Amino acid sequence: MDALDGQARREAILARLGGTHTPVSAAALARELGVSRQIIVGDVALLRAGGHPISATPRGYLTERAPGTARTLACVHPPEGMGAELYAIVDAGCEVVDVIVEHPLYGQLTGALRLRSRYDVGQFLEQVAANEARPLSDLTDGIHLHTIRAFEPAALDRAAQALRALGYLLEEGTGPEAR
Incomplete structure (x- = not known):
């Protein structure tokens, strides 16, 4: 995948996390988006600071869902x-x-x-x-x-x-x- 600009990359991260119920590691996101793991960590920090409910678990990132x-x-x-x-x-x-x-x-x-x-x-x-x-x-x-x-x-x-x-x-x- 061609490298995306920051905003497009963060939107892609949100779409990826929103489409799964299992954790996605920063390394996996980095591979998928063609950037370093550290770029992903920074993007997720920006998304969280912007109010997006993303949890960092020992197995990767998840968006918050509260069923039940x-x-x-x-x-x-x-x-x-x-x-x-x-x-x-x-x-x-x-x-x-x-x-x-x-x-x-x-x-x-x-x-x-x-x-x-x-x-x-x-x-x-x-x-x-x-x-x-x-x-x-x-x-x-x-x-x-x-x-x-x-x-x-x-x-x-x-x-x-x-x-x-x-x-x-x-x-x-x-x-x-x-x-």
């Missing part, structure tokens, strides 16, 4: 419980939209996840292992929030019940001080 019903769950578990937690949520029929922690210096830190299936969770956990990354919840003694989304409210209840069964749902009397 969302709920925020407070969770607590050791780092080795992350896989069981994420699998429990997607197995209940929910998407793990993000993870949120409250940092004493920076305030709320949010990491976009957009995990919708066991495959997505497996890919995410492989990236964690390959990068020797620690979860955001390490900053808060395992306490964190997840926004979860589902088409049916019963799936949200199933996810909460699954986390409760694992001992990972943070409820009154279940926090680190109660352990």
